[in-house]
Structure formats: C-alpha cells, structure tokens
Amino acid sequence: MSTCYNPFTLEGKTILVTGASSGIGRQIAIDCSKMGANLIISGRDEIRLNETLSNLAGEGHVALTADLSDMSQIENLVSQIAGIDGAVLSAGRGLTRPVQFSSPDKMNEVFQINFFSTAELIRLLYKSKKAKKNASIVIIDSIAGITDVSPGTSVYGATKAALNSFSKYCALEFAVRKIRVNCICPGMIETPLIHRGTLTEEQLQEDAKRYPCGRYGRPEDVSNGAIYLLSDASSWVTGTSLFIDGGISI
Numbered sequence: 001m002s003t004c005y006n007p008f009t010l011e012g013k014t015i016l017v018t019g020a021s022s023g024i025g026r027q028i029a030i031d032c033s034k035m036g037a038n039l040i041i042s043g044r045d046e047i048r049l050n051e052t053l054s055n056l057a058g059e060g061h062v063a064l065t066a067d068l069s070d071m072s073q074i075e076n077l078v079s080q081i082a083g084i085d086g087a088v089l090s091a092g093r094g095l096t097r098p099v100q101f102s103s104p105d106k107m108n109e110v111f112q113i114n115f116f117s118t119a120e121l122i123r124l125l126y127k128s129k130k131a132k133k134n135a136s137i138v139i140i141d142s143i144a145g146i147t148d149v150s151p152g153t154s155v156y157g158a159t160k161a162a163l164n165s166f167s168k169y170c171a172l173e174f175a176v177r178k179i180r181v182n183c184i185c186p187g188m189i190e191t192p193l194i195h196r197g198t199l200t201e202e203q204l205q206e207d208a209k210r211y212p213c214g215r216y217g218r219p220e221d222v223s224n225g226a227i228y229l230l231s232d233a234s235s236w237v238t239g240t241s242l243f244i245d246g247g248i249s250i
C-alpha cells in the first residue's frame, strides 16, 4: 500500500504565476514545482524571471515576460497559454503616501497594476476558456484595506479591498464551470517590497514585534496557503479569503 497520501499534490496541473520574478510569486512558483506542477511564470524583469525558472524543480516550465500594466501585453500573455488548471496572481506594487498627496495620477498607477491588470487577466483567462473546468484562481491580496487600515496606505489598501470584492463576484459567476476564485491576505512578508516603503530597517524590526506570532511572514508561509488553494484539497472552497498574517488581524 502506498504511504504517500498527499491531498495537496499539484501533479499534472499547469499553473500560471504572475509576479514570479520576485518575492512571494517567486516562492510560490518554486514550491508549486516541488509539488509536481508545470509552471508558466511571468514577470517584467527577464533576468530575475529566468533566475526563478532555473530554480524550478522538474522540466518543461515556461517563462513569459510581460508588463501587465499594458493591456495589450496581458492579451499577448493569454494568447501564449494553451490552458491552465490554476493561476496565482501576485504581480503588484506598494505605495506609502498620505491621502492629501495621493493625486489621481498616482492612484491610477497603483490601481493599474494591482487591480485593473489582475481583473483583466482573470477576465481574459475565463472568457477565452484558457482557465479550464475545475481551475483554481488565487489572488495575492493583503490585509491592507481589509483588516488593516494604517496611515499612508489608503491607495494601496483600496486596490486590495477592490480585489477582495471583485474575487467574490468572480467566484459566484465562475462556479458554473467549477472554477474557484479565492484570495490570500498576507500581513507583512519579508520580500523586497517592504524594504522599498518609507519605514527604516529599525522601524520594520520594531513593527514585526507587534505580530502575535513574533515575526513578519516569510514567502513560504504564503506559498503553503497557495498550494492548498490550488490543490483539490480545497475543492469546496471558493469566494473566501485566507488570512496569513501571524495573527495581526486578531
């Protein structure tokens, strides 16, 4: 009798990961490959994307560069995909800026990649039927704008709250094809993104102490959740948000 009971396997699944050239998306791509998936990875920076590609377990993975803030590049990306059993949409950026300095231009810039591009990619994957029956779509959302409302993160938080809302409509409408749509809402995760904000290294270390689990998250904390949501272990889970936040939302 086999001793390899594994409800979380991704064996035989083709998974698209955006934002795979860095941070959370990169870790998710690597860990999904270790779980047996075939990966289609996307990012803007070709060198860092290829670094991820070279770290994937197994053979036959594909890297496709695209700037997803450009709608024609989203179309082009979808046209290069034959079919997927899952997608993790991790491409995104931060912004730390008080409301009074959040001009429409700045808002557009952040909404473009965090919300509009993610929504458009989901729309095209569904409409073109590239997202196959039973596919699982996982959006890397945030606690920002949902359980965490901190000064200076209004625009970023609003993009993430919009995604959270949008995901539930998709979950409802896509259920007819048994396609599931869920969000992961991470707290602060150790990636390059958090070091590009306005907090100093000392302030980040101090902030991490507020977390009940005693530390910021690691990319693998998020990828373990993504594996669950991509796998058949979560086949009765849709329209939900998985908070991976070291307890900070309690």
Ligand SMILES: NC(=O)c1ccc[n+]([C@@H]2O[C@H](COP(=O)([O-])OP(=O)(O)OC[C@H]3O[C@@H](n4cnc5c(N)ncnc54)[C@H](OP(=O)(O)O)[C@@H]3O)[C@@H](O)[C@H]2O)c1
Binding pocket: 018, 019, 020, 021, 022, 023, 024, 025, 042, 043, 044, 045, 046, 048, 066, 067, 068, 069, 090, 091, 092, 093, 094, 113, 140, 141, 142, 143, 185, 186, 187, 188, 189, 190, 191, 192, 193, 194
């Ligand atoms: N780190 C955190 O604390 C945290 C917490 C909650 C949620 N999140 C969310 O997690 C996601 C990933 O963030 P991260 O922490 O992994 O940050 P990261 O290390 O900076 O990675 C961001 C990724 O998004 C890609 N990206 C950005 N703009 C893009 C564009 N216009 N077109 C295509 N790809 C683009 C980047 O590609 P290139 O590098 O190739 O340009 C990179 O692969 C984001 O959506 C972020 O909001 C992060």
